[in-house]
Amino acid sequence: MEQITIKEIARICGVGVSTVSRAINDHPDINPETKKKIMDTIAKYRYIPNNSARNLKRSESNTIAVLAKGISNPLFGKMIQLLEKDILGKQYLFVLQQVDEEENEVETAIRLEKEKRLKGIIFLGGTSHPREDLLRQLTVPFVICTVNAQLSEETDGFGVVAIDDEAESFRMVDYLCSMGHKKIAILTALERDSGIGRLRLTGYREALEKHGIPYDESLVVSMQPGQGTYTMENGYEQTRVLLEKGVQFTALYAIADTIAIGACKAIFDAGLRVPDDVSVAGFDGLDLADYYHPSLTTVEQPLEEMATEASRVLFELINKKQGREYQIFRANLREGQSVRRIQE
Amino acid sequence: MEQITIKEIARICGVGVSTVSRAINDHPDINPETKKKIMDTIAKYRYIPNNSARNLKRSESNTIAVLAKGISNPLFGKMIQLLEKDILGKQYLFVLQQVDEEENEVETAIRLEKEKRLKGIIFLGGTSHPREDLLRQLTVPFVICTVNAQLSEETDGFGVVAIDDEAESFRMVDYLCSMGHKKIAILTALERDSGIGRLRLTGYREALEKHGIPYDESLVVSMQPGQGTYTMENGYEQTRVLLEKGVQFTALYAIADTIAIGACKAIFDAGLRVPDDVSVAGFDGLDLADYYHPSLTTVEQPLEEMATEASRVLFELINKKQGREYQIFRANLREGQSVRRIQE
DNA sequence: TTGTACGCGTTATCAC
DNA sequence: GTGATAACGCGTACAA
Numbered sequence: 001m002e003q004i005t006i007k008e009i010a011r012i013c014g015v016g017v018s019t020v021s022r023a024i025n026d027h028p029d030i031n032p033e034t035k036k037k038i039m040d041t042i043a044k045y046r047y048i049p050n051n052s053a054r055n056l057k058r059s060e061s062n063t064i065a066v067l068a069k070g071i072s073n074p075l076f077g078k079m080i081q082l083l084e085k086d087i088l089g090k091q092y093l094f095v096l097q098q099v100d101e102e103e104n105e106v107e108t109a110i111r112l113e114k115e116k117r118l119k120g121i122i123f124l125g126g127t128s129h130p131r132e133d134l135l136r137q138l139t140v141p142f143v144i145c146t147v148n149a150q151l152s153e154e155t156d157g158f159g160v161v162a163i164d165d166e167a168e169s170f171r172m173v174d175y176l177c178s179m180g181h182k183k184i185a186i187l188t189a190l191e192r193d194s195g196i197g198r199l200r201l202t203g204y205r206e207a208l209e210k211h212g213i214p215y216d217e218s219l220v221v222s223m224q225p226g227q228g229t230y231t232m233e234n235g236y237e238q239t240r241v242l243l244e245k246g247v248q249f250t251a252l253y254a255i256a257d258t259i260a261i262g263a264c265k266a267i268f269d270a271g272l273r274v275p276d277d278v279s280v281a282g283f284d285g286l287d288l289a290d291y292y293h294p295s296l297t298t299v300e301q302p303l304e305e306m307a308t309e310a311s312r313v314l315f316e317l318i319n320k321k322q323g324r325e326y327q328i329f330r331a332n333l334r335e336g337q338s339v340r341r342i343q344e
Numbered sequence: 345m346e347q348i349t350i351k352e353i354a355r356i357c358g359v360g361v362s363t364v365s366r367a368i369n370d371h372p373d374i375n376p377e378t379k380k381k382i383m384d385t386i387a388k389y390r391y392i393p394n395n396s397a398r399n400l401k402r403s404e405s406n407t408i409a410v411l412a413k414g415i416s417n418p419l420f421g422k423m424i425q426l427l428e429k430d431i432l433g434k435q436y437l438f439v440l441q442q443v444d445e446e447e448n449e450v451e452t453a454i455r456l457e458k459e460k461r462l463k464g465i466i467f468l469g470g471t472s473h474p475r476e477d478l479l480r481q482l483t484v485p486f487v488i489c490t491v492n493a494q495l496s497e498e499t500d501g502f503g504v505v506a507i508d509d510e511a512e513s514f515r516m517v518d519y520l521c522s523m524g525h526k527k528i529a530i531l532t533a534l535e536r537d538s539g540i541g542r543l544r545l546t547g548y549r550e551a552l553e554k555h556g557i558p559y560d561e562s563l564v565v566s567m568q569p570g571q572g573t574y575t576m577e578n579g580y581e582q583t584r585v586l587l588e589k590g591v592q593f594t595a596l597y598a599i600a601d602t603i604a605i606g607a608c609k610a611i612f613d614a615g616l617r618v619p620d621d622v623s624v625a626g627f628d629g630l631d632l633a634d635y636y637h638p639s640l641t642t643v644e645q646p647l648e649e650m651a652t653e654a655s656r657v658l659f660e661l662i663n664k665k666q667g668r669e670y671q672i673f674r675a676n677l678r679e680g681q682s683v684r685r686i687q688e
Numbered sequence: 689t690t691g692t693a694c695g696c697g698t699t700a701t702c703a704c
Numbered sequence: 705g706t707g708a709t710a711a712c713g714c715g716t717a718c719a720a
Contacts, residue, residue, distance in 0.1 A: 003461070052395070052396040052397070056400055071424055074418065080415055080416075080442065114392035232631055293609065293612050
């Protein structure tokens with residue numbers, strides 16, 4: 001199939017290619033009439049410039065990539081839409097790259113940066129302790145979003161847009177304690193988790209400590225590895241095992257809403273009720289948490305603000321070429337019907 | 345930031361660029377030693393070929409695009425992952441493009457095809473009656489997945505991988521009738537919907553007809569337009585309105601699980617129970633339907649098989665350059681706890 | 689205001 | 705087995 005090129009358009013219009021190029025790219029010095037004629041021809045022949053050639057020629061390809069760790073993560077849906085709108089609105093090209101759970105997102109970013117001559121990168125999700133030697137191989141600014149990563153002073157030209165996972169996790173567990181719970185199980189990520197799991201687990205420990213509740217390992221349950229750590233299935237399965245063990249607890253805190261919902265199912269299946277027999281709390285503030293029955297008490301991340309901020313920070317970094325910017329948002333403890341106050 | 349190019353590598357190794365190219369692309373006639381030296385240098389300098397240049401040069405860019413209408417659609421998550429794996433495995437480049445609800449996915453595809461020199465396209469979601477004049481502007485094979493689109497004889501070089509939305513919808517409503525329900529409300533897409541909504545609504549009408557139940561317009565509720573037709577929020581809101589109107593019905597059939605979950609919430613909020621007071625049925629077979637409480641009776645689409653088949657069909661079309669292939673899968677009516685038998 | 693010619697980084701086609 | 709070199713389609717400096 002013959003693809004029509006800029007040369008063809010030029011030939012048809014009886015002008016040079018540069019004139020066509022000027023018309024396409026809204027250059028100032030061009031005769032309006034000539035421009036109109038060219039644009040009409042372009043429309044008529046449905047000519048669309050070849051992206052590869054443009055990117056190749058332009059020293060700067062004006063592309064921004066969003067790397068989402070787990071595209072199916074319901075957390076990211078809205079954010080991606082917002083980011084795309086923002087980025088396209090700024091006349092940048094938008095590339096969405098999905099990163100598998102076993103994949104190292106920074107390695108993917110490095111490859112992508114060179115392949116596509118990126119101008120900037122936004123990470124959605126990923127590890128909270130990325131390998132900085134890899135990060136430094138990135139020569140363009142990047143923003144880590146939804147993960148409260150802490151980077152050393154040597155790394156530069158990046159931003160972090162997130163909530164304070166540790167503090168917010170603390171708040172939730174603190175809240176559970178204040179509702180009279182003393183035996184609080186936690187469904188958390190893998191032992192060796194490098195993502196938000198560790199941060200949220202730390203918050204859990206600190207809250208218990210504050211309330212003088214000893215940390216009980218039998219109440220700490222790790223999700224099983226495999227495809228999708230933060231899945232309902234995983235939450236269900238681990239909760240089922242926990243219940244079968246006969247460990248006593250009055251509240252169950254899951255570090256993700258999806259896990260919490262799986263947990264609820266296991267509780268129901270065991271013939272128990274939420275929150276009458278077990279209180280359940282989640283984290284993230286998915287829409288779903290609200291629509292679940294009973295609605296889930298959860299920590300709501302301001303996802304849309306975070307997306308907007310992530311793109312703002314990125315463009316700022318692109319302009320300044322350097323800097324370090326931490327934007328930590330405050331989350332909202334959203335009370336649902338899944339946690340009840342119990343008597344001491 | 346200086347990007348290293350193939351020329352640099354060639355210079356460093358003391359060879360010509362073509363030799364380096366041969367090493368990169370696994371060409372046969374190259375001295376293993378030379379190749380090793382080159383590959384080592386490449387690794388050392390972390391050279392990564394520029395994608396734009398490759399695509400520009402290669403007559404065929406070997407890129408396949410997946411256009412997903414609504415990336416946040418939980419239906420697509422797993423499918424996208426499978427598709428990506430399949431496509432990369434076949435040594436093709438994979439591009440994921442999100443399409444907004446108001447956007448015409450075919451127009452996006454046309455632009456993308458030229459911009460990126462695509463080799464093939466997979467549509468996830470979209471309209472069931474696409475504009476064929478636009479589709480014919482696509483010069484590469486495409487597969488419409490999850491939508492049972494019917495195209496005229498004049499269009500060629502495409503595949504459809506879907507379930508029979510009408511028949512499966514019929515089956516669900518038929519099932520509801522067989523459970524003793526006579527007043528069955530439906531939550532469907534927009535009046536003027538051109539997607540699966542219309543097909544599923546038709547199945548609903550036909551099932552009622554079979555059981556001699558008159559079609560009652562007051563039981564047909566359309567989702568409101570705006571951002572996200574198939575959302576829990578929309579389902580909630582429309583069900584709330586329906587309940588307030590005081591229309592009587594014993595079962596509620598939503599054409600998507602997400603809508604069904606929103607509906608359940610509205611029912612609970614009205615002080616009613618599912619399924620005791622109202623039976624609820626969904627469509628799609630999301631994981632979530634299973635984990636919801638009560639678990640949702642739904643029509644389960646074989647999403648993974650469909651994804652695998654979609655890529656198989658696409659590659660077949662790419663090789664044959666033409667053809668029309670309809671792969672209609674059979675869905676599975678998954679009984680949950682949200683529908684109960686009622687006495688006549 | 690417009691056209692010509694060059695180069696972006698890569699692969700393929702030749703000679704050698 | 706290897707190295708020049710001509711494309712690929714576009715943007716732009718420069719000349720006209």
